[in-house]
Amino acid sequence: MPLFYFDVRDGTGFHRDDFGSECDGFEDARRQAQSLLPDIVRHELPDGELHTVACDVRDETNRVVYRGKITFEGSRF
Numbered sequence: 001m002p003l004f005y006f007d008v009r010d011g012t013g014f015h016r017d018d019f020g021s022e023c024d025g026f027e028d029a030r031r032q033a034q035s036l037l038p039d040i041v042r043h044e045l046p047d048g049e050l051h052t053v054a055c056d057v058r059d060e061t062n063r064v065v066y067r068g069k070i071t072f073e074g075s076r077f
Helices: 026-043
Strands: 001-008 013-015 050-058 063-071
Touching: 001 026, 026 050, 026 063
Parallel strands: none
Antiparallel strands: 001 013, 001 050, 050 063
C-alpha cells in the first residue's frame, strides 16, 4: 500500500508528518484528511473567535496531492 503524509497547519504552527500512513490510495488518503480536520478542531478549540486548520496530504514522491481546510468562526450576539 502507498504511503501518504498528513502535514497539519494550525494556530500553533506547522506540524510535518515525518512517518506517514499506509492508505489504499488517493481516495482513502483524502477521506482520512477529511476525518482528521474536524477531530483537530474539536480537541483544540480556539481561544479566539477564528481558527483555521489545514491539512496537506503528500504522496511518496513528496508531492502535495490534496489540501483540506476547516475554519471555526464564533460570533457573539
